Amino acid sequence: MTARSSPEEPVLRVRNLRVAFPAPGGAVHPVDGVSFDLHRGRTLALVGESGCGKSLTSLSLLRLLPPPGRIEPGSEIRLDGVDVLALEGEALRAIRGRRIGMIFQDPMTSLNPVFRVGDQIAEGILAHFKIPKREARERAIALLREVGFPDPARRADAFPHQLSGGMRQRVMIAIALAAEPDILVADEPTTALDVTVQAQILEVLDRLRASRGMAVLLITHDLGIVAGRADRVAVMYAGQIVEEAPTAELFARPSHPYTQGLFASIPRLDGPVRRLNPIPGTVPSPHAWPSGCRFRPRCPRAFEKSVLEPPLFTVGPDHRMRCWLGEHAGEQ
Numbered sequence: 054m055t056a057r058s059s060p061e062e063p064v065l066r067v068r069n070l071r072v073a074f075p076a077p078g079g080a081v082h083p084v085d086g087v088s089f090d091l092h093r094g095r096t097l098a099l100v101g102e103s104g105c106g107k108s109l110t111s112l113s114l115l116r117l118l119p120p121p122g123r124i125e126p127g128s129e130i131r132l133d134g135v136d137v138l139a140l141e142g143e144a145l146r147a148i149r150g151r152r153i154g155m156i157f158q159d160p161m162t163s164l165n166p167v168f169r170v171g172d173q174i175a176e177g178i179l180a181h182f183k184i185p186k187r188e189a190r191e192r193a194i195a196l197l198r199e200v201g202f203p204d205p206a207r208r209a210d211a212f213p214h215q216l217s218g219g220m221r222q223r224v225m226i227a228i229a230l231a232a233e234p235d236i237l238v239a240d241e242p243t244t245a246l247d248v249t250v251q252a253q254i255l256e257v258l259d260r261l262r263a264s265r266g267m268a269v270l271l272i273t274h275d276l277g278i279v280a281g282r283a284d285r286v287a288v289m290y291a292g293q294i295v296e297e298a299p300t301a302e303l304f305a306r307p308s309h310p311y312t313q314g315l316f317a318s319i320p321r322l323d324g325p326v327r328r329l330n331p332i333p334g335t336v337p338s339p340h341a342w343p344s345g346c347r348f349r350p351r352c353p354r355a356f357e358k359s360v361l362e363p364p365l366f367t368v369g370p371d372h373r374m375r376c377w378l379g380e381h382a383g384e385q
Contacts, residue, residue: 062092063090064091064093064132064268065090065091065114065130065131065236066090066130066131067087067088067090067114067130068128068129069086069087069088069129070087070110070113070124070128070129071084071086071087071124071128072109072110072113072118072122072124072125073122073123073124073125074339081340082292082342084106084110084292085291085342086292087106087110087289087292087294089287089294091268091270093235093266093267094266094267095269095284095285096259096269096282096284096285097269097270097271097284097285097286097287098272098279098282098283098286098287098300099289100273100274100276100279100287100288100289101274101289101290102274102335103336104336105289105290105292105336106292106293106339107240107272107274107289108240108241108272111155111238111270111272113128114130114137114153114236114238114270115153115155116137116138116140117149124138132148132152132153147181150180150229150231150234151232151233152234153235153236153237153238154229154236154237155229156222156225156226156229156237156238157225157240158240158244159244160218160222160224160225161213161218163225164221164225165213167212168212169210169211169212170197170209170211170212170213170216171190171208171209171210172190172193173224173228174192174196174197174209174224174227174228174231175189175192175231177228177231177232178193181231181232182232190209192231193209193231194209196227197209197223199227199230199261200223200226200227200230200261201223201253208220218245218250219246219250219253222242222243222250222254223254225242226254226257226258230261236269236270237258237262237267237268237270238269238270238272239269239272241272241273242254242255242271243273255278255282258271258282259282271283276315276319277319280304283300285297285298285299285300286298286299286303288311290311290336290347291342291343291347292339292342292347293375295312295348295374295375296308296312296375297365297374298369298371299371299372302369303372306372308368308379309348309374309375310348310353310376310378311332311351311352312374314330314351315332317329317332318330318332332351334351337350345359345360345362346359346362346363346375346376347362348376354378356377359377363377363379366380367382369382
């Protein structure tokens, strides 16, 4: 039996995570030195534009990288102290779903179109618990009720194409929760949903986190949806975490020029009408990460020292950023 962490200790500890894919001229690293902690009952939001490496980071936690991707030596993923990267076979399968549940981006392609949704939820239960099929179905119906389905017994017999996008996403949440995991990884759980349904899905995740005491890793490109829903935010750019802070601190004092650019591009309904300021350019390809600070080609505040790669500097209480502008912030 695996020892469980205390509330003060992280249930998941990630250090120097590097993901490599072979390429002509040498391997590329779309995830390059990512570190973070997940704590029980807390939500960490991993935020950044598409192509920053967020989804590959989440797949690495379950060792589900698409081939020929690999996790580089020197990376560390520890679940309650257990080295996940050393697990193989049955020990690794016991982690997937049972300790770490995952909600994938597109429920229509993630759900099997020829099986009823109740059976797909029950399959995850039967994979981890030795119980009769009848009891697994009862648990599946209970999970559908827990994620907000009206008339869950009837809906359990529906096929995915008979459900709306929001309902399919709730089925994906139920599947992820089927084995009662300690950690829930939600990869863009509200993509392609309208604003009202987005709010409903996020409220379901909040309620389940609070009631079950899970750690949640919420992956999104939208800073707007993490306000009030995440305890902590890590901003990712070009394979690296460039800023990390408690949510209230980050929203009050975004320090990295990239984070400031993300906030400047969010439409606001309060206050006077203002022009949005999108960040110029696009996220560079892992085949051509810029030297020095990776945000340098797009940064309005780049200066001579930006040609050198910055470490993470402490710029406030429990607040760090990867930018030379923060080099002396802790000395003030």
